[in-house]
Amino acid sequence: GLKFGAFGHKSNGGPWKFAQGRREKGSIRHRLHTPDTYHPGGIQVTGHILAVANACDRKCRREGPWVDLYDVSNPEAVARPVNALTLGRAGEPKLGKSITAVGITRLEDGRYFVLATSEGSDREGRAWAYVSSDTTLRSGTTWSYLGFLEGDSTLQDWASHYENINLLTECGSGRIYLTAMKADGGRAGDSHFIDVYRMEPGLR
DSSP, X not given: OEEEEXXXXXXXXXXXXXXXXXXXXXXXXXXXXXXXXXXXXXXXXXXXXXXXXXXXXXXXXXXXXXXXXXXXXXXXXXXXXXXXXXXXXXXXXXXXXXOSEEEEEEOTTSOEEEEEEEXXXXXXXXXXXXXXXXXXXXXXXXXXXXXXXXXXXXXXXXXXXXXXXEEEEOTTTOOEEEEEEEEETTTSSSEEEEEEEEEOOOOO
């Protein structure tokens, strides 16, 4: 499920230490139960839209992994997704049972651009890109599959083991950037870092 909270503290650079040692009374304002699914990956909010990566549990009969999209303009009243993007309906290559992270942003024309990432059997990074049919998400909004990305031997860790990704649209230029957070013990010892990419969606 999802929990919506309000926190009044300011981070001093040690948010995990703070979270482990203290709980603010009344910080959780709303809980949303999502039966028959589990949430294996990251989330992102753009404007008032929250994107959540999901996969089926053993009881679920979905076609494949999907992204739930919630209107969180009133977080304490969120009851169900306004739309869902189901992966696998367009013959996407190398799609597994789950996605590990999802990013969402708005394009210059107002439509939504979504990137879902996962990893293959050899831990090569994979990603699938989509664009919405409408500028306002509603139950009837459809999604067009744009393309597939995969790391190679020179960039094998692309999109693999990313704990969360964020898509950002630069004001003025409309350029789209991807920031991806990762913990990696093989790159430079035990390190935490953010990869930054410029995206060119190739819109249709």
